Amino acid sequence: MKRHLPLQTHIIWCAIALGLFGGFGMGAHLVYYLAFGLPPGKAFGAMIQVHGHLQLLGWTGLFIIGVSLFKLPRLMSTRPLSKILVRLITISIVFGITLKSTAHILLFYLRYEDTLRMAVAFGGLLESTGILLFFSAIFRNSVTFRPQTGAYAAASIKPFLMISLIAWLFYALINAFLGVEFYRSMATLQSPAWNEVGTETYIHGVLLPTCFAFSISTFPIFLRLRAPTWPVLRVATLYGLGAVFYLLGTAVELVNASDSTNPVRVVGVCLRAAAIVYLIVELDFLRLRMPWYRKFRSKQDRENRPPRRHAGDYGQYGNFEWLIYSAYAWLLLGVVSEVLSLVINSPLPSSAVRHFYLLGFVTHLILGMAVRLVPGFLGSSRIAFPFLVRLSFALILLSTITRTFPVLVPSSNHGLLRIGYGFSGVIAMAAIALLGVNLFATVRRA
Numbered sequence: 531m532k533r534h535l536p537l538q539t540h541i542i543w544c545a546i547a548l549g550l551f552g553g554f555g556m557g558a559h560l561v562y563y564l565a566f567g568l569p570p571g572k573a574f575g576a577m578i579q580v581h582g583h584l585q586l587l588g589w590t591g592l593f594i595i596g597v598s599l600f601k602l603p604r605l606m607s608t609r610p611l612s613k614i615l616v617r618l619i620t621i622s623i624v625f626g627i628t629l630k631s632t633a634h635i636l637l638f639y640l641r642y643e644d645t646l647r648m649a650v651a652f653g654g655l656l657e658s659t660g661i662l663l664f665f666s667a668i669f670r671n672s673v674t675f676r677p678q679t680g681a682y683a684a685a686s687i688k689p690f691l692m693i694s695l696i697a698w699l700f701y702a703l704i705n706a707f708l709g710v711e712f713y714r715s716m717a718t719l720q721s722p723a724w725n726e727v728g729t730e731t732y733i734h735g736v737l738l739p740t741c742f743a744f745s746i747s748t749f750p751i752f753l754r755l756r757a758p759t760w761p762v763l764r765v766a767t768l769y770g771l772g773a774v775f776y777l778l779g780t781a782v783e784l785v786n787a788s789d790s791t792n793p794v795r796v797v798g799v800c801l802r803a804a805a806i807v808y809l810i811v812e813l814d815f816l817r818l819r820m821p822w823y824r825k826f827r828s829k830q831d832r833e834n835r836p837p838r839r840h841a842g843d844y845g846q847y848g849n850f851e852w853l854i855y856s857a858y859a860w861l862l863l864g865v866v867s868e869v870l871s872l873v874i875n876s877p878l879p880s881s882a883v884r885h886f887y888l889l890g891f892v893t894h895l896i897l898g899m900a901v902r903l904v905p906g907f908l909g910s911s912r913i914a915f916p917f918l919v920r921l922s923f924a925l926i927l928l929s930t931i932t933r934t935f936p937v938l939v940p941s942s943n944h945g946l947l948r949i950g951y952g953f954s955g956v957i958a959m960a961a962i963a964l965l966g967v968n969l970f971a972t973v974r975r976a
C-alpha cells in the first residue's frame with residue numbers, strides 16, 4: 531500500500547529562508563530608513579510591496595502549505611499525495627516568489643525594463659499556478675471529507691479550512707491579474723488598489739481562517755483546552771460572511787478611490803470581530819469550563835507523572851504556549867483596534883493594525899505551533915533546544931511592540947521609541963533565526 535509522504539521539510543526551510551532573508555530582512559531595512567529619517571532609495575515603494583508579498587506568500591504561505599500537505603491527507607484519510615505534485619507546488623511558488631520579487635526591485639536599477647516586467651508577470655503566474663495545484667490537491671477531498679461521529683478534532687478543522695481554500699482560489703486569481711497588469715502597464719508599482727485587495731483577501735480569507743482551523747483542532751491536545759464540542763460551523767459562517775462583506779466593501783472603496791467609508795465594509799468588520807470574539811470565548815483560554823480529559827480520566831490525571839498544569843507535555847517543547855497565548859492577545863488587540871477605528875474621528879494607522887494581526891497574531895502562532903508540531907510530524911517527542919523557544923518568544927514580543935506602538939503614538943520622535951522602531955525588524959529576524967536553528971537541530975536529531 532502506498533504510504534503518505536513524510537514531512538517535506540524543504541518547504542519549511544524555504545518558508546524560513548524567504549521570511550528571514552527576504553520579508554523580515556526587507557522589513558528591517560524599511561523601518562531602519564523610516565525611523566532614522568534616511569533618504570529612501572528609488573525602489574523604496576516597490577520594496578514595501580515586495581516585503582508584504584514575501585511575508586504573506588513566502589513566510590506564512592509556505593508554512594501553511596507545508597503543514598497542510600502533511601497533516602490534511604492523514605486527517606481526512608485520503609489517498610497519499612504524489613511526490614511530484616508536492617515538488618511542483620513548492621518549485622512553482624518558491625521560484626515564482628523569488629523571480630517576481632527580484633525582478634521588481636531590479637527594475638529600478640537595470641535597463642532591461644521589458645524583460646524584467648515580463649519576469650514579474652511570469653513570477654506571478656508561476657506563484658498562482660503553485661497555489662492552484664495546492665488548491666486542487668486539497669479542495670475536493672476537503673469537500674467530501676465526512677469525519678466519524680465523535681471525532682471532534684477532525685470535524686472542527688473543516689469549516690474554517692473551507693473558507694481558507696476558497697480564498698486561496700481568489701487570491702491566486704488576483705495575484706495572476708496583478709502580474710499581467712504590471713507587465714502591460716508602464717507603472718513601477720503593482721496597482722496599489724488591487725494589490726491591497728489581494729493582501730486583504732489573503733489576510734482575512736486565507737491566513738486567519740487557517741490559523742483558526744489548526745488552533746481549534748489542536749489546542750485541546752496541546753494546551754488541554756476545551757474540546758471543540760461548540761458550534762464551530764456557526765462561528766465560521768459568521769466569520770465567512772463578515773470576510774465577504776469586508777472584502778467587497780474594501781474592494782469597492784479602493785477601486786473607486788473613494789474617501790468615504792463603505793457601509794458594507796463596516797458591516798463586514800463588525801461581523802468578523804463578533805466571530806473572532808465568539809471564537810476566543812469558545813476556545814476558553816481562561817479555562818472556565820471543564821477540560822475534556824476530565825470526562826475520560828479520574829481527577830488525579832496521570833498520577834505518577836503528571837504533565838505540565840496547562841499543557842499535555844512535560845516541557846520538552848519549551849514554553850511554546852506563551853507564544854500561543856500571546857498570539858491570541860494580539861489578535862484581540864487587532865480586532866479591538868479595527869472596530870475602534872470605525873467609531874473614532876481619526877482611525878488608527880492601518881499599518882499598526884495590520885501588523886497586530888500579521889506579526890502579533892500570525893507570526894507568534896507560527897513560532898509557537900512550529901516547535902510543537904514539527905517534532906511530532908518527524909516522530910520525535912521533543913524540540914532540540916527548549917530554551918530557544920523562550921528566547922524567541924521574548925524577541926518576537928519585543929519586536930511586535932516596537933514595530934507597532936511607535937506608529938500609534940503621534941510623537942514617535944521620542945528617542946527610545948524611534949530606536950525600538952528602527953531595530954524592530956532586526957529583532958524579529960533574530961527570533962526567526964532561532965526557530966530555524968531549533969527546527970534544523972530537531973530534524974537532524976530525528
Ligand code: HEM
Nearest residue numbers: 557558560561578579582585586881888889933954955958
Ligand atoms: C518586525 C517585522 C516587520 C517589520 C519591521 C515590517 C515593516 C513594514 C513596513 C515598514 C511596511 C511599510 C509601511 C507600513 O505599512 O508601515 C510594511 C508593510 C507591510 N508588511 Fe510588514 N513588517 C514586519 C513584519 C511583517 C509580517 C510578519 C508580515 C506578514 C506576515 C508583514 C506584512 C506586511 C504587509 C502585507 C505590508 C503592506 C505591503 C503593501 O503595502 O503592499 N510585515 N511592513
